[in-house]
Amino acid sequence: MSVLVWIEQSKSGPVANSFEVLGKAREIASAMGTQSVAAVVGGDTSVSAAEAGRYGADVVMTLSSPVLADFRLSAYVKALRAAIDAAGATVVLMAATVRGREVAAMLAGELDAGYAPDVVDLRVDGGKLVAVRSVYSNNILTDVTFTSPVQVVSVRPRSFPMPEAGAAGGESKAVDPGVSEGDVKETLVEVKSTDSGEISLTDASIIVSGGRGVAQDPAKGFELVAQLASVLGAAVGASRAAVDAGYIPYKHQVGQTGKTVKPDLYIAAGISGAIQHLAGMGGSKIIVAINKDGEAPIFEKANYGIVGDLYQVLPALSAEFKKRMG
Numbered sequence: 001m002s003v004l005v006w007i008e009q010s011k012s013g014p015v016a017n018s019f020e021v022l023g024k025a026r027e028i029a030s031a032m033g034t035q036s037v038a039a040v041v042g043g044d045t046s047v048s049a050a051e052a053g054r055y056g057a058d059v060v061m062t063l064s065s066p067v068l069a070d071f072r073l074s075a076y077v078k079a080l081r082a083a084i085d086a087a088g089a090t091v092v093l094m095a096a097t098v099r100g101r102e103v104a105a106m107l108a109g110e111l112d113a114g115y116a117p118d119v120v121d122l123r124v125d126g127g128k129l130v131a132v133r134s135v136y137s138n139n140i141l142t143d144v145t146f147t148s149p150v151q152v153v154s155v156r157p158r159s160f161p162m163p164e165a166g167a168a169g170g171e172s173k174a175v176d177p178g179v180s181e182g183d184v185k186e187t188l189v190e191v192k193s194t195d196s197g198e199i200s201l202t203d204a205s206i207i208v209s210g211g212r213g214v215a216q217d218p219a220k221g222f223e224l225v226a227q228l229a230s231v232l233g234a235a236v237g238a239s240r241a242a243v244d245a246g247y248i249p250y251k252h253q254v255g256q257t258g259k260t261v262k263p264d265l266y267i268a269a270g271i272s273g274a275i276q277h278l279a280g281m282g283g284s285k286i287i288v289a290i291n292k293d294g295e296a297p298i299f300e301k302a303n304y305g306i307v308g309d310l311y312q313v314l315p316a317l318s319a320e321f322k323k324r325m326g
């Protein structure tokens, strides 16, 4: 028995959300009286393995092979099955990133394991794992328990804080991933990067979002949103109304049918606070709303509210933050 976490890697190194999950896995493992195991899969696993040790995994398992150099679902699932066998893992956790969701679902299917997707909290009750999921636009939290011997969970990014780094480093174990090119069902044709240097919404600790309130001059409105975001080192978000109106691409949409975010600070400008928008950002630590209607529902959710015209408030905030932050 052990609690295994898949440490996802991207081209630029380990995905930080995996370490948030690892921090919680250590807590879960200790409550179950067992070990936390970090499993790193890839062509080169050295950097991520060292990081997993620093973040306190009891055991760091590496599954390295040139066949695993690029992410291919069937190969990664096979390698993780080898890790689960080697660790005798009964709880398998990973971040609910795009890849994490895919891997968790296929892994659970192959293992005939119970799967709780996109959970926001985890605890141990009577020695058993309980996964907490947020449903009905964040209005209800449900406890999920498992009847299967192996339990697979994907964890919504930023549900847990980053653990302290600096542990001595756990036991290292190289495990044969048992994959050969012949086993892999996918062929990688080409990788096209869409990275435009923007801060990713789901990783951002600060988000500045704009809504239909920019309708009077959408280009100017989102320029002001982007300006404040740039001063604060924040990502740019949007409501669906702004996306549907063509003011900004869909990848910026926050909400029930967009991205779920959990930044430390969420600034909503010209957004009314519809339940479907709140579903995507209601877990933010601090919410600041800018709206010219003092009765807008967003103010019920906001920690701080500014009643005013965003075309005046946003540049004033940018100028003031610039001054104070040097």
Ligand SMILES: Cc1cc2nc3c(=O)[nH]c(=O)nc-3n(C[C@H](O)[C@H](O)[C@H](O)COP(=O)(O)OP(=O)(O)OC[C@H]3O[C@@H](n4cnc5c(N)ncnc54)[C@H](O)[C@@H]3O)c2cc1C
Pocket (backbone or CB within 6 Å): 210, 211, 212, 213, 214, 238, 239, 240, 241, 242, 253, 254, 255, 256, 257, 258, 259, 269, 270, 271, 272, 273, 274, 275, 276, 277, 280, 290, 291, 292, 293, 296, 308, 309, 310, 311
């Ligand atoms: C199935 C379903 C899924 C949905 N999914 C999502 C989703 O993922 N994300 C999402 O956001 N929505 C979603 N919606 C849409 C949602 O119901 C709302 O229509 C939408 O969030 C409204 O966007 P908004 O707040 O920008 O616009 P509005 O509701 O029109 O609000 C605009 C606000 O701007 C203020 N304003 C206007 N001018 C100014 C100004 N100059 N300065 C300051 N404030 C100003 C107004 O007072 C108003 O409060 C979904 C709806 C459905 C039915």
